[in-house]
Amino acid sequence: MQQEAVQRNGGRLLLIPFPLQGHINPMLHLAQILHSKGFSITIIHTTFNAPNPSNYPHFTFCSIQQPLSQTQDFLDFLLDLNVKCTTPFHDCVTKILSQEPVACLISDAICYFTQDVADTLRLPRIVLRTGALSSFLAFAAFPLLRQKGYIPIQDCKLEEEVTELPPLRVKDLPMIKTEEPEKYYELLHRVVNTTKNSLGVIWNSFEELESSALKTLSQEFSIPMFLIGPFHDYFSASSSSCSSLILQDQSCISWLDKHTPNSVVYVSFGSVAEITETDFLEMAWGLANTNHPFLWVVRPGLIKGSKGLEHIPSGLMDNLEGRGLIVKWAPQQEILAHSAVGAFWTHNGWNSTLESICEGVPMLCMPCLSDQKVNARYVSHVWRVGLQLEKGVERGEIERAIRKLMDDNVEGKEIRDRALKLKEEAKLCLEKGGSSCSSLEALVTYISSFTFQAS
Incomplete structure (x- = not known):
């Protein structure tokens, strides 16, 4: 002791x-x-x-x-x-x-x-x-x-x-x-x-x-x-990260610094969720096809039966011309607070959902288990600060959803406006x-x- x-x-x-x-x-x-x-x-x-x-x-x-x-x-x-x-x-x-x-x-x-x-x-x-x-x-x-x-x-x-x-x-x-x-x-x-x-x-x-x-x-x-x-908002993002059980890759912050405001899709599914190799490939192509830069956390164990990134399609990252960055773990609060991030593709664990709300970042919801499903439904249909992937993990559906959140359209603008309003309420409380x-x-x-x- x-x-x-x-x-x-x-x-x-x-x-x-x-x-x-x-x-x-x-x-x-x-x-x-x-x-x-x-x-x-x-x-x-x-x-x-x-x-x-x-x-x-x-x-x-x-x-x-x-x-x-x-x-x-x-x-x-x-x-x-x-x-x-x-x-x-x-x-x-x-x-x-x-x-x-x-x-x-x-x-x-x-x-x-x-x-x-x-x-x-x-x-x-x-x-x-x-x-x-x-x-x-x-x-x-x-x-x-x-x-x-x-x-x-x-x-x-x-x-x-x-x-x-x-x-x-x-x-x-x-x-x-x-x-x-x-x-x-x-x-x-x-x-x-x-x-x-x-x-x-x-x-x-x-x-x-x-x-x-x-x-x-x-x-x-x-x-x-x-x-x-929100507990994490009592502290700076950097001071909150010391409780992480996994080593965070800080290099992604300097990578974000090179991108314009609201241009990057941040993708992370927390410390427990698992996805299949098939879903991983659909996600990779869906992200690539949007033409938006993306920062993707692929921790060991995320892909069932895999410890690393061996399932990334050959040549995919090369063809992206630097638009995509994959890391094993990341300082999430700092990332969501970064001006370059325009959307968060999340499993909707409560910490991630709340952190996204506090930074006014719209969410693409893909819940995996338990309370994540409730959180995703509230994000998309009560607070209306995100969209849920309702038809499974398919590259075309992914591309359409991300474009709806990120591009210049009426629905996306309304979601972004509501997200910013909720951010202000989280600050005032x-x-x-x-x-x-x-x-x-x-x-x-x-x-x-x-x-x-x-x-």
Whole structure:
């Protein structure tokens, strides 16, 4: 354990992230936000995908040992974590509590095992939801959706509207591919119930974006909710990148510097999504045929069964005359903030969706699994700041969609205008008197009440 040199006045908080990149980032951002408000921070983390303590010298880090591997089925990984981490987490927290008082635990909602430990140790537990309120509404509705016959999903009903969750269709429901759906339903049940039984929920979102979902959830959950996002906008893009588990290629920034404003398509599908070789080839030709420059993140493991770029068609990059740049990983926030970027082709993970909204960059949506499907539907049909690839991954469809977003046409201009307006709302919510600023003040007051009890 790395010890923090100075005890601060706000009380100590224990934070445990779910150990995947898209969950680690917002939890560490939240830790920095709360540290700036006077709280001392201890990050409890797994040895799997452990954050680098040297990037956060002002935090204390406590590692818990567990035999986890992401090579297994994703659903089994989620379930295993919640079983195998219980005892080492309990032991770690017990040791910390024997040394000093702790105000509360802030746990990623997926780490539902922490609720029983917190109850046993009489430690207040607040949940961080790293996704959108709108997608959590869908997760919480699964019992009803099964009762109504929407789930299990039938191919003949994919386009059917889910009247209980507008504007979602059956195919937009946050499912994952699994041979054991009952395991998935049980996982969601535990996540939703332990969130309801917590003492509050922190959201990486803002009220102006999800006011309708907030109203609905507030009626269903009798606990405080704090929308204090966008987390990453509390910091500079460069300072936010230190939580990356993959080495970022900074050379792409100088490459962007050579391009005119709003001319480049940025393409990235996050740290987990996989695509087939066939889809990869269609994407490559679709991008090439637009004649727009593109920056494409192709991380190892993105293409199923491949570790590299051996599937790029022979001569494709040569024929582009420098219009395309492919990197293994990139500083996404800096890229989306760059004036050269005019569109973001994304899997619609919540972090990526929110980062794009905050920079006013229109999105081309290609969700892969779970809440990404809900996010994509909201981007295209509620906030209307992007388009969704509805007909699969086909080069002609890709080319048409990118041209619609990027070229001089009425629909594209309207999307870009709405994106810029939403960017301004995201900026204003963090200013004094803004919704997220006020919610953060309320959160600090709320946690401080636990601090008093702990001392």
